[in-house]
Amino acid sequence: MKPKRKKLITTLLVAVAVIAVIAGLYLYAGKEPFIRTTLSGLTLGSLFFMVAAGLSLIFGLMDVLNFAHGALFMLGAYMGWQLYTNPTFIFGMLPTVTAFTCGVLVSPVIKPFLIRWELPEQWQKTLPKIAYVLAIVLLILAFLNFNIMELASTAMVAATTTMVGNPLAEITPQEPLAQFWYRPVLLIISGLLVAFASSKPGVKTEFAPKEDLLKKAVPSILLFALTIIATLFRESAPIAILLMNGNLRFLIAIFVAVAFGFMFGALIEITLIRPLYVRPFFIVLMTLGLSFVIRELVQLLWDPLAYQMVRPPLFAQSGKAASLLEWLQNGNATINISGVTFPTYRLFVILLGFLMFVIVTIIMTKSRLGMIIRAGVQDPQMVEALGINVKRVFTFVFAFGVALATLGGIGAGPFLPIQPLMGDQFQMLGFITVVIGGMGSYVGAFVGAIILGMGRAFGDYFALKLSLSPAVSEASTVIIMVIVLLIKPQGLFGKKE
């Protein structure tokens, strides 16, 4: 049989089977339970996809099993939630972070000059060491007496009081500018020292052309400007954010979570994972340790408690909307979908999941970067041989994957309890999703996530209806995975080994 025809026939068969299963479930369960279960299955599926998409991309391109993905998902939820209810924390921390990064990012600008510097050999080794030590000392000095815990602890107040009244009541005072100013300055100097040390002054074997210096300076100049702005508006920005409309605030929260995820992911890749590409086995252990640290850090800052994020006003008003239009006008908490009452926020999660899938698809198929990524999944060596800076692509993909995870986190924030372990279950299911869909395939991740979500939802439904054990829905994931792996060991959409 011709391979094309074979493919067509299998597609047809699968389509028929899927339709038959759906029809069977519909006939068996009846209209309303079917719609309700399907919708909750889709909600779960979108959440799984948000975790699995990043995992799948990262694994497909870099062969990195990211065990910190669940922790990063959780971190995204925390960051978004912080901006939503307690912007003091983020705005209080922002100047310090930008100041340090601005200093470090000077590195590509000064490197061409530093490596041409005539230095005796003994200084080539000792000078960076001295610079590192000085940088650490300055770092410690900059954070001395800086009360991070108090900035974070306002969140606990915010969580217990209702937001209906005056939201400004929870703002805690920050350090006045007259006291605060030296911290960013010290951090910039510290960052500059790190940049100085990492560009290896005097080492002749390093390579750095003196071209495009202005272009290379742009990020650090931008960050410098941002540092100044962030330092000046440190105290007023949280008030401005809290006075905003809740929906807008939520939008900003999503943006902040994604931006944070992207930058944090890039940071992790460059500092922790890049040195380990020569020993791939240890990357797994590194991410495992990282998840430990992130989880404990979050517990240190916000205590090991579960928080409830207040839903944005668009999803908060009581009452049932009859249609989509009515919901958008009134912001009801539930909506009527052909006779089924369904929470609007869950609908939003489904939309978010599908939107993410569309965005990922566009990036992967239409952009040059996406082409490089897909080519890299197929054959990384070839891509490298064609003269593409694979290192940078790796960093981008890791950062992008983490950003997807943090987006999932903030998306899940308003309807899951926000707690340090909220990502772990999703990480496990994300792994299974990736295995089902095939490593490195975002379409596979999407299909796998929906299958798993449906399995969960219908498992719960049948467990309730036929009075089976609730473990049925949990076990369904493993059963689905085993079946898929027995039929296609490389996953549904995976490449053949």
Add this chain to the structure above:
Amino acid sequence: MVNRRDAIKKNKLVSSMKGEGTLLVLLVVLILFPFVMSFITGTGMNEGVTKFWQGQLIIFFIMAVFAMSYDLLMGFGGILSFGHAASFGGGAYTFALLMKHVVPPITHNYRITIGSVNITDAIVLIVVFLVVLLVSILIGLLFAATSIRLKGAYFAMLTLALGSAMHMLVKATDFHKWTGADEGLHGVPVPVWLNPTQNRLTVYFVSLAFLIICYLLMKRMVNSPTGRVIIANRENEDRMRMIGYNPVTYRTIAFVSASIFAGFAGALYSIWNTSATPTMVSAVMTVNALIITILGGMGTLVGAILGAAIMQVISQFFYTWFGARWPLVFGVLFILIVMFLPYGIIGTWRMKKHDLKQFFEQGKRIIAQKKTLNQEEEA
């Protein structure tokens, strides 16, 4: 010639003794420990501080065996399994289930005696341990079966999923009557002479003996031809297949043996706790073993023992030093170890040992040269 060969043999013997010398000293220390401790503190063998530290060491012995069995898989076989806790928990649950639900009716109704000595308990215990062995072998075979078709990350994921399936099975509410679901099995009836509260010293020596036996067995296994093939499987599977060994067979051997050791460790752990809880089957347990192995050094059995000791100390003292958030310090430490000491403590020591020796010898040579120079000058 003969003399020389004898000398080499003797040297070999001496060097092998040297390797085990520290371990032998440690063994003597561990054997004497309860007595010395009770002598120093003036507390009885089965009370106070002495009893507490015996307990800590018992956990250390058991975790050391579990970590060694994991090392057998990961360090020697190059198999990254995230479901190894299934064997450990499987052993623990098998033991606890049998002791709690199957054994009491039997001992109640039947009695086996030799002359006038009642040996029912002993026979029953042996049979229970045989069943534990059987279950561990089956779990090992199950995991090995998955590794036939899958490799790399897929395999790691599947083991993770299989492990979590075990966890689900243990936690399933359907078997509440048998396994106690979320709470686990508590109050497992253990024979009086093995009861950790009444006769802790016996349990101490039993687990110490268990550790020694397992260490010797695993060492023998690693150094045997089979063990060599398992290590070769880690290094290059294709080449091994080309030479004519079947990788699947040897992977299965690695899995089954690791599973047996882990299963027995689990059974002993359930004796020590007189319970079997879902945590013993969860991924946390596997990750613990993984961390211990990395800490001490992959591919070294001694490393797993050392790592287990360090973990025990850390979990004892870090809480008092750093408060409730001690895992943060530990996590940072772990990241640093992965970054800068990838071969663990023992592995790095073994690598640097040679350099250090050379360094000292160079120093010696320089001193000797100076001496001869001085002598020449004097002359």
